[in-house]
Amino acid sequence: MSQIINIYNLSKSFSVSNNNLVIFKNLSITLELGAIVSIIGPSGTGKSTFLNILGLLDREYLGEYEYKNKNTKKLTKSELNYTRGSSIGFVHQFFHLIPELNVIENVMLPYLINTNKSDGYLLAKNLLELFGLKDRITFKPIKLSGGEQQRVAIARSLINDPDLLLADEMTGNLDEYTANEIFSFFLNYVKKNNKTLIYATHNNEYANKADSVFKFSNLSLNKIK
Numbered sequence: 115m116s117q118i119i120n121i122y123n124l125s126k127s128f129s130v131s132n133n134n135l136v137i138f139k140n141l142s143i144t145l146e147l148g149a150i151v152s153i154i155g156p157s158g159t160g161k162s163t164f165l166n167i168l169g170l171l172d173r174e175y176l177g178e179y180e181y182k183n184k185n186t187k188k189l190t191k192s193e194l195n196y197t198r199g200s201s202i203g204f205v206h207q208f209f210h211l212i213p214e215l216n217v218i219e220n221v222m223l224p225y226l227i228n229t230n231k232s233d234g235y236l237l238a239k240n241l242l243e244l245f246g247l248k249d250r251i252t253f254k255p256i257k258l259s260g261g262e263q264q265r266v267a268i269a270r271s272l273i274n275d276p277d278l279l280l281a282d283e284m285t286g287n288l289d290e291y292t293a294n295e296i297f298s299f300f301l302n303y304v305k306k307n308n309k310t311l312i313y314a315t316h317n318n319e320y321a322n323k324a325d326s327v328f329k330f331s332n333l334s335l336n337k338i339k
């Protein structure tokens with residue numbers, strides 16, 4: 115199997131009013147394509163910070179991050195945007211749908227940004243059908259339930275057929291029943307389509323569904339399963 119992520123001595127700190135706030139130090143981790151990995155650890159230990167770095171949203175760190183064998187610090191701004199858009203899908207706790215756009219427009223948007231092809235509508239429609247939202251495609255997000263909004267956000271994360279999916283407490287804002295439904299649906303999709311998935315969660319039951327579990331504590335990230 116080939117590797118998708120190689121991280122060497124990754125350290126992250128924020129400077130807050132002239133103080134250096136260290137979040138984590140010297141993380142090294144290698145992940146194979148198709149890996150399913152969960153990240154746990156108490157609030158404030160750096161899970162979201164780490165996912166933002168993995169998702170190429172933050173390049174302010176020490177150490178090396180190779181994504182698909184390329185040093186991400188050496189990518190130009192446009193290579194970075196392209197990699198992020200075409201190869202990485204992000205699902206957040208608070209969905210982050212664009213309220214002015216309807217369901218299918220939200221799902222199509224990353225596709226329109228990334229390609230000149232004209233089949234975005236059809237692709238989005240197929241995904242939404244698969245996700246049980248066929249009858250909701252012209253709804254604005256505000257007219258949807260939380261679980262439906264998250265399914266739209268998941269469809270949007272998949273529209274460019276990414277290799278890597280990053281999910282940051284994707285069920286944190288849903289009731290238990292809906293959370294279970296969304297989580298297992300997403301995990302099944304990821305497995306069936308051989309995606310690589312890294313997700314942060316506070317739910318131990320979900321965390322244990324991953325092949326490997328990593329935990330943040332004492333400024334480091336340790337493999338506990």
Ligand SMILES: Nc1ncnc2c1ncn2[C@@H]1O[C@H](COP(=O)(O)OP(=O)(O)OP(=O)(O)O)[C@@H](O)[C@H]1O
Nearest residue numbers: 128130135137155156157158159160161162163164
């Ligand atoms: N832009 C920033 N400037 C300064 N400090 C920050 C910034 N972003 C995050 N932090 C700090 O970094 C630490 C880690 O935050 P992060 O959001 O990664 O934690 P987390 O593990 O995801 O927590 P939670 O489980 O609550 O989501 C926190 O103490 C937070 O205050």
Ligand SMILES: [Mg+2]
Nearest residue numbers: 161162163282
């Ligand atoms: Mg977080």
